[in-house]
Structures are given as structure tokens and as C-alpha cells.
Amino acid sequence: MPRSIWKGAISFGLVTIPVKLYSATEEKDISFRQVHPEDGGRIKYKRVCEKCGQEIPYAEIAKGYETPDGRLAILEKEDFEALPLATTKAVEVVQFVAEGEVDPTYFAKTYFLQADGPGVKPYVLLRDALLQSEQCAVVKVALRSREAMALIRPKEGVLLMHTMLWPDELRDGAFAAPPAEVTVSDAEVKMAQSFIDALSGEFHPEEFTDSYREALEQVVQSKLSGVEMEAAPEVESEAEVVDLVAALRASVEAAKKRREEAKESKAV
Template identity: 70%
Template structure:
């Protein structure tokens, strides 16, 4: 069981729910060490103080704020623990919103909320009320030395919390939009929607895998065993100017064939079983 990273309480109105917070995700990337390419030796970094020149153990490294005028303020761990901030140990729901009203661009990290002791009954109450109303709670909470906006929602038997970026942390992406004079004609849009319909289905994350990580694992395994490297697939071809309607029509037909073949395969598997 993972360790909780935060303890506090969720409150809505006069109802308080003691909770623990757990990380809901973990990264599965392959980790590498920095090495010297000539002999494979590991690269090490030393934490050296620029004043005394001594190497500093990690436990003696504090956080310093540079005031910009030559002054440096050193903050201890206790300074962060004793912040005069209401959200430091409490998650107060300040607004309820429809889930569809929140742009996914704001979401940062996901967490599980676990009720503690007498918090189980009000936890279930909040979970059921959110699920039946189709809404989520907007909160502010202090995590990892910063206050963040967050959203609390019901998912199955759980309450989950998703930290969110502040509005000024989202960049303006208008520079990436195509020129306004470029338009798609009705026939192209209709054909594109037909292709979308052919690939439409219920989202099942279990159907997808990290192909990049799998390919990287093959390369690492080949190097460890001293065998030839796996063959590489051909890269993408240069884009060509084509008839969009014709290309989409061909795509729709190909998607139909794939679905028919998949349905036949499932039928054979069902008969065999």
C-alpha cells in the first residue's frame, strides 16, 4: 500500500471529512544514468557551497529566497509546515461545477482521497451526491510547498482530487492555430465525421500500451545480450497535397474493413471458446 503524502480534512458546508491523500499515478519510464561515453563510468555531481567550498550533505540543504538586492532569506522545513494559510491542512469546497465546464488543460496531477475514522459516512455522502448530480467540487489546497487549485470528483467508490494549474500558468496557444482564411468545405467535414464514426467506441485504457517504452526495452535487452538490434520501422513519409475527400473516403473504407475483420475474428474466438 502506498504511503499517504498529506493528511487533513475535506469540508463542504458544516460537514468535515478527515482524509489522507495518496498519489493516484506513477510513471513507468525507463530510467537512465548519465555515463561517460568513452568508458561507461557514471557521472557524479557534488553539492558544493560557494562560500566555504565544502561539499554539503543533502540533509543540510535548505531553501533560500533571493530578494534581488543582495539579501538571501533561508527557510526551514518548519517555516513551510507553519504557514499562516487556511488551505494548509484543510480542503474546503468553495464551489460546485459541472464536470464538462472544466477544460482538461487545467489538470495537473491526480490523487486518491481516503476517509479516516469517523469520516467514512460523510465521505460516502459527498461521493454519492457528486455522482448523482454530475458535479465536482472546486477547492484550494496547499501541497508540496505551494497552494494549488484542485477539483474533487466521484469515481466509482472513491473520491479523487485533481490538482489544477492557475490560469496564468496556461500559455496562450493562439500562435499555433492555422491562418483564419483556411477553411474546410462541407463535403470534407462530412467525410471526416464519417471516419470518426467508424473509429468511435467506448474508451478502454487497457487496450493501449506504451510502444515507445516497449521498443526501448527491446533495444536495451539487445545490448545486454550482445545480439543484433531490433529492425526499425520506416519513418513517416513526407506529406503530399492530396484530394482530402478522396483520402478520407479511402480511410473510411479501410476502417470498415478493419472492423469487419475484427468482428469476424471475435466471432471465431467465441465459437472456439
């Protein structure tokens, strides 16, 4: 069982729900070390003070905030622990909203909430109330030295908490929008919808795999075993698309063919 990363309580009106917080996700990637290629020795970094030139142990390093006029405020661990924030050990419910009202762009990280000790019954109360009302709780919580908005929602018997970015942390994407004078015809839109229909279906994430990580693992094993890998097949470069309708029609046919092949392979 994973270790909890935070303990506190959800304030649900006058009801207090003691909870533990666990990370709900883990990134699975191949990690590399920086090494000297001639002898395989690891490359190490030293934390050196630019003024005195001394190497400083990690435990003795403090955080400093430099103001625009050059003044430096040095903050110690005790300063962060003494922050005048009510949310450091409490999850404060500030609003209830329908899940669809929150733009997924706001979501940062997902956590499991587990009832702690006497918090089991009020935990179940909040979970079932959210389920039956089809609502989610917007909360404020302080995690990892910063306060965040978050969304609490029930899923498969558990309360999930999605930490969220603040509105001023979302960039304005207007620069990426195509020019207003660029338009498409009804025929092009209908053919695009045909392609969407051809690939529409229920979302089953377990059917997808990380092809890049799998290929990288093969390269690593090839290096360790000393056996050269077969050369990857060359991908034919596609011609420039001139007729969108014709290109989409071909895409629809290819999508249908892939689906038929996938069904046949499952049936075997």
C-alpha cells in the same frame, strides 16, 4: 498498499471529513543511469557552493528567493511549516460545479481520497450527495509547499481529487491558431466526419499499449543477451497531400479495414 502522502480533512460545510491522500497514478517508463561508457561507472553529481567551493550535504541546503534587485531571502523548513494558510491541513470546499464545466487543461495530478478513522460516514455522505446531484466540489488545498485548486469527484465508490493549475499558469494558445482566411469546403468536412465515424467507439484504455516502451525494452534485452535485433521495417514516406477529400476517403477505407481485421483477430 501504498503509503499516504498527506493527511488532513475536507471541510464540507460544518461537517469535517478526516482523509488520507494517495497518488492515483504512476508513470511507467524505463529509467536510465548516466554512466561512463568505457567502464560502466555511474556519473555522480556534487552539490558545491559557488562561493566557498565546499560540498554541501543535502540536509543542510536551504531554499533562497532572489528579488529582481538582487536581495536574497533564505527560507528554512520551519518557515514553510509556519505559513499562515488555512489549507495546509484542510481541504476547503469553495464551490460546486458540473464536471463538464471545468476545462481538462487545468488538471495537473490525480489522487485517491480515503476516509480516515471517524471520517467514513461523512465521506460516504459527500460521495453520494455528489453522485445524486451530478456535481463536483471545487476545493483549495496546500500540497508539497504550494496551494492549489482541486476538483473532487466520485468514481467507482471512491472520491478522486484532481489538483488544478491556476489560471495564470495556463499559456495563451492564440499563437497556434491557423490564419482566419484558411477555410475548408463542406465536402471536406463531411469526409472528415466519415473518418471520425469510422473510428468512433467506446473508450477502453486497456486496449492501448506504450509501443515505444515495449520497443525500448526489446533493445535493452538485446544488449543484455548479446543477440542483435532484427532491423525494423522501413516505413514508406507518404506523398504530399493535394486532394484532402481523396486522402480522407482512403483513410476511411483503411480505418474500416483495420477494424474488420481487429474483429477477426478477437474472434479467433
